[in-house]
Amino acid sequence: MAKLFVVEDDASLRTELLHVLELQGYDCASAVSFERVVDEIVAYAPDCVVLDLKLPGTSGFDVCRDVRTRSQVPIIMLTSSDSEFDELMSMNLGADDYVTKPYNPAILLARIQSVLRRTHRSAAASRITHKGLTLDLAKGVASAGGKSLDLTRNELKILAILMENHDTIISRQEIMNELWQSDEFVDDNTLTVNINRLRKSLEKLGVTDYLVTRRGQGYLV
Incomplete structure (x- = not known):
């Protein structure tokens, strides 16, 4: 089940929200002070953050902005304000959704589930797995058998x-078109060099005879 991190300064609201989320099977953590809340969020590595806009000593805007410099975790902002400016500011700082208090718990749960579904689809689309090899397109990393390796662009x-x-x-022509999308002439031998480098990289992961x-x-896997 997904992990959620709740940032809410009102103790009674925080307790109630955590109870509702845990009843739905989510693993939850929360902050009771906010000086190092961004570090706590990053360390917990949640699948979604539920973040109150108004916090003592800081603001949800600041927390959202700082989290975004270190993580792409989905963030749902909670606020007692129905100001369009607050909503726009939240989205501009990287929030994924915005819920106004007082909220219906069922509506908030639906928003959380929607954000998690979108994130899951996005993550799945950025990874390809075939014959024991996984390619993370977002990070440019290939992995197999517990080993990982950064790949070059080509x-x-x-x-x-x-x-x-x-x-x-x-x-070969299809691959060359993908690598060098221009009308300039590219020496055919350049592709051979890149193919050989890729084979050597895969061998470092213990993956041999993968690229045929x-x-x-041409080539296939």
Whole structure:
């Protein structure tokens, strides 16, 4: 189940909200002081943050902005204000949704579930797995057997097009078009060099014979 982090200075509201969320099966953590709340959020690595706008000694705006410099975790802002300015400011600082108090718990739960679904779809779309190898497109990292390796830009693009079209031969020209999207002439040998580098990178992960050459046709995985 997803992990949620609640930032709410009103103790009774915080307790009530945590109770509702835990009844739904969420793992929850919260802050009772706010000097180091951003560090607490990052350390907990939640799947979603529920963040009150008005906090003692700081503000939800500040917390949202600072979290965004260190994490892309979804943030739902809570506020007793129905000001359009507050909503606009929240979204501009990177909040994913905005709920006005007093809120219906069922509505807040629906908003949380919606944000989590969107995040899950986005995360799934940024990862490709085939034959024991996983490619994280957002981070440019390939992993297999518990090992991970940063790829170069060209290695990432070559592996992505092959894994996205696995079990299908991709011609050298198609790969070259993907790598060098211009009308300038590119030496065919340059692709061979990049393919060989990718094979060596995969071998560092213990992945051998993954990238198959079909002579005169292209490559496939």
